[in-house]
Each structure stands twice: as C-alpha cells, then as structure tokens.
Amino acid sequence: MPSDLSPIDKAKFVAAKRATDYVENGMKVGLGTGSTAAWLVKCLGEMVREEGLKITGVPTSSRTAALAREVGIEITSLDEARWLDLTIDGADEYDANLNLIKGGGGALLQEKIVATSSDRMVVIADIGKQVETLGAFPLPVEVIPFGWQTTKALIEETLVGMDVMGRTTTLRLNGDTPFMTDEGNYILDMHLNRIANSRQLSLVINQIPGIVENGLFIDICDAVVIGYGDGRVEVRDINEGTVETDKIDFLDNDNLFSDLSD
Template structure:
C-alpha cells in the first residue's frame, strides 16, 4: 500500500508513523481530525491489533471517532478521560514558533478543547504546511448560527484595526447549505493573507459576541513532526529546543491500510 502513495500522502504517513512513537501503553490520547490525523489513527490501530497497545482515545470529531472504533481503539469522551497525556493532530499551517492555523476540516472547537486538556500536543504535518508567517490559509472562525451575518460584519469591521493584509470572509458551505460543525455551529473563513500579530487577533476575535472559537492555536503545540515525500522525518521540540531527523523506509508490499477506505 505504501508504495502506491503519492508523495504528499507519503509525507503525511511518515509523519503520522513517527508521531505514533509518542504513544505509550496506558495513555489517554487525543486523536485529531483531518487527512494526516487519519493516518495516525490507523497507525495506532495497527499497534493495538499487533502489539497489544492499550490506550484510551479521545476523538476530536465524529469522523475520527468512527475511524478509531473501526481500527480497534477504545474510544472514550473527554469528560470520561478528565485529562489527557497526549494529543496528536494535524495543522493547516505552522510557523517557526509552532503557532498554528487549524480548522480546515471544521473541527477546530473540539480540537482546541482537547489539545489544551493535554500534557503535551504533537502536530503532524507534511513540509508544505510550514510558513514564515501565518495567514495564507484561510482562518476558520466558528460562530453560532443565530445572527451569523451580523457576526460576520462585526468581524470584518474589526479586521480593519488588525495587522492583516486581507479582510474578506465567507460562510463555509457544504454543497448548497451552510457547513455545520459537530457542535451545530457555522464557520466563517477569513482571507487574511498575512497575520502580523496572531496572539492579538485571537484574543480580539474571541471577545466578539457570536464567535465561539477561532482556528489560531497559540502556545499550545509542543512539538511538530514534519514528513517529506521521500520518507524523511524531522521532529522539532520547542520546549527542549531540539531538532531530530530520521528516515522511514517504505515496504512496497505493506498492507497496513488495505482494509480501510480513505
């Protein structure tokens, strides 16, 4: 299976495979949402089936919960877990300080709650997600459905005083209807191009009535595992100030995921 992967999927897979090394027996682990996080869930599922790994998984979306159960992970809620040893999740962008933009998959609220309820957060990403300055990826902002157009207007007006290059936004759609999060909310995508002061923007957005949460993850990520299409992996730990490099070999006959649909 691995030999059939595209370079981008190889990068996601090796990042997920390397990050799975952080998971130890008996842990309570937050499981992220998105294509890269899905590889991680599958890798952990293999460890559960083949190595007897015993963990409690706390998913950040219904999609992740379904996949985790399919691969044999014992799924519990955050309320049952109380606190987590580790959360591993993807990111839409990350900068040199390991600040993130997340929410491209629409699960930013649960992802942020789970990540901040963890002793450690590890981000897994392909190298294309690294940026010098956040903002090229549209910033998701979760808003309640009531008065969302008024909230959108207030957000755009507030952006005038923020250090950003773009100030337009759009309601995320799912076909002909507004996208609805697991919590029953909508998402506004902000096209900012460049965010000069992510910390300030995050605080201002979250003070606005109608805004539930935004996709800026500031001072939450502890380490990032970066995958490359040729199998190389780089691990940057911001707390220890270390950078480690490795390479994972692909086995052309590897059937790790042949029983699962993408």
C-alpha cells in the first residue's frame, strides 16, 4: 500500500470494498459519482476482470461512465435498464436517519433519479460525513440557466420563512464560468449551516420555478457503509435496525491504489 495514501482515502476505499458485498451476478447496479464512488467502480472493475463478475452498470454521470468503461464494467442507460437492483453512491452528509445531502460533484439530478429507480440504495462514506443535523455542507440545487438570478432571489426569499441558520446562495463556478451539469443546468449552493426540517425544506424548495431538483435525499438510503482510516468498517441498515462492524485488509488490494486518480 502506498505510504502517502491519506487516512481519508483509506476510509473511502474500505467503505467501497465492503459495499461490493451487496453486488451479485446478474445485477443492474447504479454507479454513483464522486471520489468515494470512484473507489467502488475500481473495486467492481477488479471483480469483473479477476472473478468473472457479471453486472450491468448505470452511471450517474459522464465521469462515472468513462471510469466504468475504463475498468471493464458493462454499462447501459436507465431507459434501457428501466429498474435497478441496487445503487451504491457516496454522500456529502448523512444523519442518524440516513437522510443525505448529495450533489457536491454536481450530479445530484441523475443520482436522485437512479437511486429512486432502485430496489435498494447503499451509501458509502467516511466517518467525517456523519452529522447530527444536515446543513453544514452547502445544499446544492440544480436550476435551469434561464432566469437563474431570479430563481436565486426566490430561493433566498423563501428561506426567510424556513428554520435554517444561513440564507446565502451562491452560483457554483468552474473557473470563471458557471459550472454546467450533464443536463446543461447550473448549480446554486445554499449555505444554510443547519436545516431543522429537511423534509419540509425539500418540498418547499422544489416548488420554486426554475429549480429542477435539490440535493436532499430523504427516505431514499437503506444502508450506509462507513469507512475508517485504520480499515474498520461499520454498516448501518435503517430497515433492519442493525449495526455491523468489520475490517478490510489493505494488503490484498494494493493494485487498486496505483492508478486511481479521482
């Protein structure tokens, strides 16, 4: 194992590796977007090449699609797959009820569509993503470019009546230009600090014209696999009400670390 691998990257890897236990031959699997999900795609690619695993992946972004092809995973569109057995994805925050904030990578719309088109959603994350109350991570909302400044003003006006600690909204940039999603939309990041009622906020925000979707994933996640820098893994299943612990051996998986750039 490379000596310069950070504890955070180790935690992401062991969470991803443990989550592959949910994947079985013949499954149609939603593949998330982001640095933690990239570890998962790498792990699944190794299983395809070395163990003969046969799955069909449905990527949640063009980045994930490119990585899946690179490691040898057969992919298809959600329209072709229609319904999925499982989606595995990362999260920017999760609370005790496994409600999430997602969208730090800008793929929240495809991620939410794919996750809600699956029998089961499993989140992989390091322990640093766990919070008591959602909102410390800026909540992304995907908006159409037309009239986005008006949409932004409507969001900030709406937030006056919501139980949140911050009300600043910023346009996400890619250098000097607006960040563009795979659907050609913009992302507005809401700096709320604390969201007292995430379910209510999600419903209210989605009523504003111009908003396509928000990054609150409420009652969608079934289990979270939490990785630690020392190789420990904790699996919390919200439906079964169970908590399991495990430990992943890094030494058998050194080849995964050599070329993972995400």
